Amino acid sequence: xxxxxTTFHRRLLAVCAAAALALPLGMxxxxxxxxxxxxxxxxxxxxxxxxxxxxxxxxxxASSVETSAFPASAAVDGxxxxxxxxxxxxxxxxxxxDLGAGASVSRVVLNWEAAYASKYKVQVSVxxxxxxxxxxxTAGNGGTDDITGLSGTGRYLRIYGTARGTTxxxxxxxxxxxxxxxTPGGGTGGTIIDVSTAAQLSTALTAATPGQTIRLAPGTYxxxxxxxxxxxxxxxxxxxxxxxxxITNDGPSGTLNGCPHxxxxxxxxxxxxxxxASYWNITGLTVADAKKGIxxxxxxxxxxxxxxxRDIEDExxxxxxxxxxxxxxxxxxxxxxxxxxxxxxxxxxxxxxxNFTCYADSSGRDRSDRVQVIGxxxxxxxxxxHIDIKEGTEGGVVRGNSFDGTGxxxxxxxxxWIDVKGNGYLFEDNTGTFSSPGTFANGYExxxxxxxxxxxxxWRGNDSDLGGVGGYAVFVSSTxxxxxxxxxxxxxxxxxGAVNGLTNITVTP
Numbered sequence: 001x002x003x004x005x006t007t008f009h010r011r012l013l014a015v016c017a018a019a020a021l022a023l024p025l026g027m028x029x030x031x032x033x034x035x036x037x038x039x040x041x042x043x044x045x046x047x048x049x050x051x052x053x054x055x056x057x058x059x060x061x062a063s064s065v066e067t068s069a070f071p072a073s074a075a076v077d078g079x080x081x082x083x084x085x086x087x088x089x090x091x092x093x094x095x096x097x098d099l100g101a102g103a104s105v106s107r108v109v110l111n112w113e114a115a116y117a118s119k120y121k122v123q124v125s126v127x128x129x130x131x132x133x134x135x136x137x138t139a140g141n142g143g144t145d146d147i148t149g150l151s152g153t154g155r156y157l158r159i160y161g162t163a164r165g166t167t168x169x170x171x172x173x174x175x176x177x178x179x180x181x182x183t184p185g186g187g188t189g190g191t192i193i194d195v196s197t198a199a200q201l202s203t204a205l206t207a208a209t210p211g212q213t214i215r216l217a218p219g220t221y222x223x224x225x226x227x228x229x230x231x232x233x234x235x236x237x238x239x240x241x242x243x244x245x246x247i248t249n250d251g252p253s254g255t256l257n258g259c260p261h262x263x264x265x266x267x268x269x270x271x272x273x274x275x276x277a278s279y280w281n282i283t284g285l286t287v288a289d290a291k292k293g294i295x296x297x298x299x300x301x302x303x304x305x306x307x308x309x310r311d312i313e314d315e316x317x318x319x320x321x322x323x324x325x326x327x328x329x330x331x332x333x334x335x336x337x338x339x340x341x342x343x344x345x346x347x348x349x350x351x352x353x354x355n356f357t358c359y360a361d362s363s364g365r366d367r368s369d370r371v372q373v374i375g376x377x378x379x380x381x382x383x384x385x386h387i388d389i390k391e392g393t394e395g396g397v398v399r400g401n402s403f404d405g406t407g408x409x410x411x412x413x414x415x416x417w418i419d420v421k422g423n424g425y426l427f428e429d430n431t432g433t434f435s436s437p438g439t440f441a442n443g444y445e446x447x448x449x450x451x452x453x454x455x456x457x458x459w460r461g462n463d464s465d466l467g468g469v470g471g472y473a474v475f476v477s478s479t480x481x482x483x484x485x486x487x488x489x490x491x492x493x494x495x496x497g498a499v500n501g502l503t504n505i506t507v508t509p
Contacts, residue, residue, distance in 0.1 A: 051107055055157070055177035057242050059098040059284045059306030061330050061377050062086060064402045064431060066169060068334065068380055072096075073243055073308075075175045083113050086161075086169035087433060090463075093170045096128070096158035096375070098284070098306040098330055100182025105134065105157055107178035108147045113171035116142035119163035124154035128329055128375055129399075131158060140165060155182055156330070198223040201247075208237050216241030216285055222248045224267045231279035233301065239272075241285035243308055247271050249290040259358035260297070268292070269313075274299040274323075282307055292316075293336070296323035296368075297359075304328040309346075313339035316382070318348040319368040321359045329374035337383025342412030344383035347373065350390030350422065353450050365392030365450075372397045379404035384414035391450035393422035403432040403443075405467075410439025416475075420446045423485070424456045434467040434497075442466075442475035443495075446487055455482035459503075460490045466497045474503040 055076050062072035062084055070085035072095050086093040099105070108122050122135040134152045137145070142165055157177050161170045193208075195201045196217040202225060204214045210231045216239070225247060231237035252269035260268060262275050269291030274280055278300040286308040287293045293309040293316040296302055300323060308331065309316040316333040319326055328347065337344010351359040351366035359366040371393075378386035378401060386403045389396065403417040413419070417432050427444065434440045443464045448454035454477070464473035473495040476487050489503040 051178035052180065053176055054099055054103060054179055054181040055097045055175060057244070058100075059243060059308075059330065060084075060095060060175075061306070061332055061375065062095040062402070063093045063377075063400075064090070064169075064433070065377065065404070066171075070171070071332070072377070075172045078174070080111065080173050083171050083173045085113070085115065085171040088169040089164075089167065090169065090431075091164060092160060092162045094158050094160045095170075095172065095175065096156050096330065097175060097177060098156055099154075099177060101126075101155045102153065103155060103157075103182030104180040105152045105154075105177055106148070106150050108135070108145075108150065108157070108159075109174070109176040109178075110145040110147070110159065110172060111174040111176075112142045112145070113173055114142070114166065115168040115171040116140060116165040117159075117161040117163065117170055118165040120159055120161040122147060122150070123158045123160055124152040125156045125158065126154045128156050131160075150179075197221070201225060205239075210237060210279075211235035213238040213240060216245035218242055218244035220246045220248060222250065224249055224251060224269075224273075225271070226262045226273045226275060227277040227280065228262060228275050230277055230299075233279060236279040236281050236301075236303075237277070238281040238283065239285070240281070240283040243284065243286050245284070246286040246288055247290075248288055252291055268295070270295045271309075271312075273297070274302060278302065281305065286310065288312070291339075292318060293333075294318070295320060296326065297321040299323045300325050302326040305330055307331045309333045310335050311338065312336045312344070314343045315348045315384075316344075316346045319371050320348070320351055320366065322361045322367040322369075324367055324369045324371070326368075327372040327374065328376060329372070330376065332377045333382065333386075334377075334379060335381035337409060337414075341383035341409035342414055344409070344414070345388040346378045346382040346384075346386040347376075348388050348390070349396065350393040353391055356392075360392075366390065368393050370395045373399070373401060375400040377402050377404075378417070380406035383407060383409040384412065385416055385419045387418045389418065389420045389422040389425060391421040391448075391453040394424050396422070396425045397428070398425060398430060399428045401430045403430065405432065405434035405440055406436070406438055408434075408438040408440055415439045415441040416443060416445045418444045420444065420457050421449055421454045422457075423453050425458070427457070427459045427462055429461045431463045432473075433465045434470060436467075436469075440467065440469045442471050443473040445475045445477065447477050448481045451481075452485075454478075455487060456485040457487045458490070459488070459493055461492045462494075464493070464495045464498070466495065466499070468497045468499070470498060471500040472503050473498060473501075474505075476503065476505045479505060
């Protein structure tokens, strides 16, 4: 592995300057170029030096963080005094950056803290699921790794550590990616509406048309922000911005008439509310300091990608009122339930059957089905479950997420990472940890408040550290209620720090 040096840059400039001074005017340029021609390695490095930096300030997420003081975003903030750090003593770990759809990567510079990777891969991906390896490093020695000559295209770049160089975790001061930036939100090909004030954002949401991109400048946007216009499958509507574009709402206010709906002078207190606004992309920005973070009602095919949701009174993100076929990925949710800890879920899929009067469709249930939850970081500071999957929902995927249970309140049964009351969900390749303070019973739990639901769910390849407090990694509350559609826990799951073990049911090989 080559380590970054600037010595030859200075030497090359000095040689050229000296030669120019020593030669007659008119001969200096040509002769100096001949006399000081750089070596191939120097020429390649000079080329790399003028490439565009495309990662700074972009949305970033990681498989884990040591504490909230070392977030993934610290590795792309342009500061060499802040850093991302993973949990200690666990392989593998990763950090990834959203470069925008269609980004091209030619060079990556990694500035390691003392906790470095001895083996790691530099990978790119179009969708955040399937990865192509651009560099496979097997003899890393820390310091600064300057990796040139890369050629890859994708939206996401990931540093995937497979072996630690120390007994600690992985820690990077900076991940710098060079090349050509992609298009935020996937690039709809429509007009771009730039906004920099709350009034402009409200106007843009009201006037949005399919194919448009609403692009937020850095800053704080305070108000009630509601979208009611749907995009289309071929022309979704995108709202995007950097993490420093922060949507807040100090509501609620006014009086609600009936079930939640925009209008009548009622401010919901939600940070961003998509009401009937299907086919939207929400990317990059932050939603904070609101009663609820992002709420979807009858909003299908919505993609939430690379957002930060923090400091929320109740739930962080809610797919509600049959908001099916959505995805939330590469995002971070932390510090929810600040006002009502028992209702401070990080992610809420569907509705409790007691609320079907407001949120059920013609089937009689809230069918917020087939939502994909991919590669997100949940916690610490989520007061209720990190994900609450409600009865009546089906067919979702929860894959590649990290759960930090520090801060679970124990109120209203808030004592697990995930509470599963829906059917047919796949939980795969997730990592969960718990440490005090907090109340922790089990990692994942199933319940059956609606007949025929809480069944047919699968756990595969998940790693659970219960901190010496939790009973089971997966606790299945009833086998008799799911006798025809049993829940399955596969032997590929691992557990440490458990009072009782992996699961209370028979393990599937």
